[in-house]
Amino acid sequence: MQKSMRLPALFLLSALLSSRGMWCMAGDFCSWKGSGLSWDSRSRAVEQVHLRCTEGSLEWMSPVRALRIILEPNLINSKYTMVCIKPHSQFQGAYLYIERRRELHLLANELDGAWKVHCFGMDSAQRVALFLQASPQKDLNRRTAGFQYELLNSQSSGPIFQKFALVEDTCRPCDNEDLLMAVCTSDFVVRGSIMCVTHDWETQISQVDIAALKVHRQRNSVFQLDDRTGTWTGPIKTLLQCKVKKGDGDFLFTGSEHFGNAWLKCAPRYKDFLEIYQKARRLKSNPCDFQI
Structure with missing residues (x-):
């Protein structure tokens, strides 16, 4: 399978480009879930889905023919500059393409690279067009193609954005200003200790498992409370190159959450952070108030 091709060459998609092509509009959603088994087998219509939020997902069960997805969020500001797509780990039954300059570029299929995250800048209309083309299959009931999406800005942290930021910048130690801003703006702020660190050489990702004394903030539920021990635990990821x-001791872990994972930004020792924060508070230079 070629990585890119002209749109008219792709099976079924010539109908999308023709004024005589038929469309089945699926409405506007943050997330969408549907099944090809519900489609009229006599129709040649291609269903079109609009996803209009800053994050969400799509799940297409029993894929048939083709599905066109427009990521076109209703933005109240222009801080978002890119869209990141993460195919489901059990991606099956279709090929996922992105349209760029009237060409389709393969992102994922069931044989290659379904776990990878792909990031793209949005066009002047702040939209991205994707295509899911069903692959030939006999057992429709056992196939599901889908992905998660998030809108991001070019300053987002985390190794999935290394196309847009140098590794040296991602691994650069945080200075005092960075630390103070991180506790104000991070998706998660957690005080705790490191239980263990593991390294995955295939994905080039390190995972830091945390036992938390206090979860000050988290956007999703990465850190879970163990009712038996009364301890919060959770994993934080970072680049393997960050080493x-x-x-030992307590740290204040901060960072961003993407696709259900926590990515490390700043992690000062807690006693060092307290000293920095208290000094900034005396000077009234702290960007926000933080409950110590």
Whole structure:
């Protein structure tokens, strides 16, 4: 399978480009879930889905023919500059393409690279067009093609954005200003200790498992409370190149959450952070109030 091709060459998609092509509009959603088994087998209509939020997902069960997805969020500001797509780990039954300059570029199929995250800048209309083309299959009931999407800005942290930021910038230690801003703006702020650090050489990702004394903030539920021990635990990811090691003592972990994972930004020792924060508060230079 070629990585890119002209649109008219792709099976079924010539109908999308023709004024005589038929469309089945599926409405506007943050997330969408549907099944090809509900489609009229006699129709040649291609269903079109508009996803209009800053994050969400799509799940297409029993894929048949083709599905066109427009990521066209209703934005009240222009801070978002890119869309990131993460195909489901059990992606099956279709090929996922992105349209760029009237060409289709393959992002994922069931044989290659379904776990990878792909990020793209949005066009001047702040939209991205994707295509899901069903692959030939006999057992429709056992196939599901889908993905998660998130809108981001070019300053987002995390190794999935290394196309847009140098590794040196991602791994750069945070200075005092960075630390103070991180507790104000991060998706998660957690005080705790490091239980262990593991490294995945295939994905080039390190995982830091945390035992938390206090979860000050989290956007999703990465850190879970163990009712039996009364301890919050959760994993934080970072680039393998950052060479994270296990350290003793309490830290204040901050960072961003993407696709259900926490990505590390700043992690000062808690006592060092307290000193920095208290000094900034005396000088009234702290960007926000933080409950110590």
